[in-house]
Amino acid sequence: MPEPGSGGDEDVYVLPASFGQERLWWADQAGAGSAYNMCGALRLRGTLDPTLLEAALRMVVARHEVLRTTFEFDPNGSLLQAIHPGTGMPVSVSVHDARDRPECGDRDAAARSIVQETLDAPFDLMKGALLRAVAVRLADDEWVLGVGVHHIVCDGWSLGILIPELAACYVAVRDGTPPDLPGLPVQYGDWAAWQRQQTGSETAGHLAHWREQLRGASPLQTPSRPARDGVQSWRCAELPLAVPDALLRDVRALAKEERATPFMVLLAAFAGVLSRWYAQDDLLVGTVTAGRSQVELDGLIGFFVNTLPIRVRLDPRMSFRTLLRQLRRTCLDAYAHQDLPYEKILEQAGAGRSDPGRVMFALQNLPEVGWQVPGLTAEPFELPPGHTWLELGINLTESGDGTLRGQATYAADLWDEAEVAALLDAWTLMLAGGTADPDAVVARVPLAGAASRARLVNEVSGAAVSPYSPRCLHQLIEAAADAWPDEVAVVGGEGQITFRELEERANRMAWWLREQGVGPESLVGVCLPRSVPLIVALVAVLKAGAAYVPLDPEQPPARLALFLEDARPGIVLVAGPGPASVASAGRVVSLEALKGPSTRPPNLARPENLAYVIYTSGSTGRPKGVMVPHAAIVNRVLRGQETCPLGPGDGLLSTLSIGADAFGAEWIAPLISGAKVVVVGEEERHDPARLAGFVTRHRVTAAHFTPSMLHALLAEPRVAGCAGVLRHLKCGGEDLTREVTERHFRTLPGTTLSNEYGPTEAAIDVTSHRADPSDSRWHTPIGGPRPGVRLYVLDEHAELLPYGLPGELYIGGIQLARGYAGSPGLTAERFVPDPFGRNGRLYRTGDRVRWLAGGVLEFLGRMDEQVKVRGHRIEPGEVEAVLGAYEGVARAAVVVDSTARLVAYLACEAAPPALGELRAFLRARLPAAAIPEAFLVLPALPLSQNGKVDRAALLTAQGVELRPSRTPLAPRTPVERALTEIWRDVLGRSDVGVRDDFYEIGGNSIRAVTVFQRAAELGLPLPLKAMLGEHTIEHLATQLGDADHASLGSPGAVEPS
Structure with missing residues (x-):
């Protein structure tokens, strides 16, 4: 330890800041501020003289140099402690009387409020002082003493020194005697200087x-919950x-x-x-x-x-x-x-x-x-x-x-x-x-514990309810047609039809299908664009007693071929000649050929028969067909009516493609309730302004969006005009954040917003939670179980997990699918026996959830690698299989990064592929949502101890990103030119563009401090916390305002080399 510092009584002298002080200074300037205020309070009983207390506090400050320290930088950008003379750092005790705050209710509450207001205020590390005290009188012989100090000059042990020394100095001032305190052989600044000088073998051993x-x-x-703003x-x-x-x-x-x-x-x-x-x-x-x-x-x-x-x-x-x-x-x-x-x-x-x-x-x-x-006397004051x-x-x-x-x-x-x-x-x-x-x-x-287990099984998981009377889906639609024959049933680009017309058209098609041998458990492919005829065809297949297989004509031909090869439908319904991608799929029939009587055919199907088979991503690279019976989807749509009732005069917007499982709710829910399906056109579907006009024009009262779609829609000013029309909005497929819910309630205050969750294997959704504008949670819960559904949160050993503990969601009850078409092994793996004594099955969702207070669930992501991107469920294994088929790619792994981007990591056999060609290859084989947004090339993929790809390690791997050929974007304004030159100098590189991320091209917190100083020297008052947002020159220049600094010069050229 070096000799104590020797600054004169009237001089300010400087020493290097300790490493810890340097870190806390950065954190304070970055916005943490009061987070590093250390505070404590005592209740004092007896006679207290605030004037003597202030004198005692000054004695303590004079004794410890660190309490009269401020911070500054040397010309090289190093943080220094500036030690002020013993009398050069004025400190005082603010005095208050709790009896002057009757509005606080009682004196203790008033004292807490005053102390907190005083001690919570941020410190200015460059001006000081970094210690403050407050005395609040509760009565003539009762006080609260609060002391606050910044962590940069104090720690928990130090508080145990400060208070006793303050007491000793108070006694000394009161009694006119020297304080009974031991001498200090060194000061904090001496220790900080010693710390900076440590080198040699011992330090090398620590480093190693x-x-x-x-x-x-x-x-x-x-939890990575984003803070507001x-x-x-x-x-x-x-x-x-x-x-x-x-x-x-x-x-x-x-x-x-x-x-x-x-x-x-x-x-x-x-x-x-x-x-x-x-x-x-x-x-x-x-x-x-x-x-x-x-x-x-x-x-x-x-x-x-x-x-x-x-x-x-x-x-x-x-x-x-x-x-x-x-x-x-x-x-x-x-x-x-x-x-x-x-x-x-x-x-x-x-x-x-x-x-x-x-x-x-x-x-x-x-x-x-x-x-x-x-x-x-003293006692702690909380x-x-x-x-x-x-x-x-x-x-x-x-x-x-x-x-x-x-x-x-x-x-x-x-x-x-x-x-x-x-x-x-x-x-x-x-x-x-x-x-x-x-x-x-x-x-x-x-x-x-035992009590928690009993409550989870018997109460929280879902009450046993009697199923609805056994009916099939088309029977519900027929009942609605009988009750409201002249109400509009479907609206689309082709016009509109009533329930009577829907019945007649669907009956004719159903009779024709019956004549071709179609009946219960038969599969009929439906490959039609979103339209009125599509809805008619779906109803007709159900009336024939068969199950429909939705085939989106916009899917890549290779993907459609996989669906058809697996399902092998006897008939595929198309419009006109149909897309070439289904031409070889057995019997392809145009809707125009389906002609029969208009009378209603007798029902042949039972609730346990299949209603539809829909394909989702498969981990092997092949999609899997989910077989959903009538009983499952009937429970879903009827229970949905209980939470979001529809009736004649209502219209539910249909925006999804036929291949999305939630499309089933879009077209079925209105048709069982006398409401209308409103099929939006392609132009309106992708244009928020047109969509808002469409909603108003067609009097749409309910709609379903992914949160991403809703966010984009709410940003459109014309959407506010829908407030008098839209009554219900439902979200699903992604995390519904507070940002979206707040914007929703600002824009459409009279429209309810529900967050729904469910896998395809459980008939679209099994939970629903009504969003509350007063809810401060960052993520809207997905709700509790619908009637007829049971939900359990289990660990990897199928043990019940209590409130708050994340685990895998298992679903039981009437809404379960039968399994996967042609895949008994996969069905047995995902649909397992119910271990809780109900003689049923549970579906392992692979989704990570936890119970919140009130018996609602919070969705936390996927247990495995399967992800949802913009509402689309993506199986990375499928994307990886396609990437692996590209020439030159030896191995691929796909993950979602912290910004919800789908990112592919590639290990290549030789030269990396050209980005444009790789994207074209993927577009021909994958839906758009499954194409990664970024591609990074690694020498090899990191592996875990069990030999599997270590996906967590991928997120920190330093790969070479495939990019189109380009050069860094040159600065365009005086501020951008000045900042670019600073970055070049600080980072020691010339290839700096205005959209480069500071931390991705070699920046760190210490270099950010230097950027802050250098900018200030040029008259650019850059707030250091700006470096915690978007870390680009373009963003910083926008914050500074180019117009206000148009006269800035630049001593040298800054064009990227």
């Missing part, structure tokens, strides 16, 4: 350890927690048996729960050390605490004991290398802007925050949670009586209280299970 320990690691993938509020919330005494005894016993510490046992349980909660078998959790390895530092205030990322690797067969032993070794190694600053550890991890310390688990023995003032830089933190403290208590601190923007409470319950169960039977497999420790 962390480099190896963190190789290939990624932080825990906690892209700005996280850093709001904090807390839940208290305590480890029961009996369980704590078991923890200590197991720790002793395994020569571990109780902390390691507690962390093992936490890691086991996180692994199951987020389906990660390789994760990082942060913990902290005091960072005061030298005795001279014990009495110093400052930011010493160091974060250690603890890597946890689990496999499906790992026991709790094995996990504990692994963690013991990992923790001991981490402690042996704890002197390397966390910022240097992050560099070894290659983490960039991703901080594994956002999820923390700590067991600390902090010094008592003591207040020893004769005649002035403050409401303020702000936090953490996503989730578990903080435990062992008290003097041996109990273990603490709190879970979490970012309220990212978690809700019920979710954190559920996680803590699961942690307790994992801890109890692991200590009771250390050899139990972590993945099999039950996380639902």
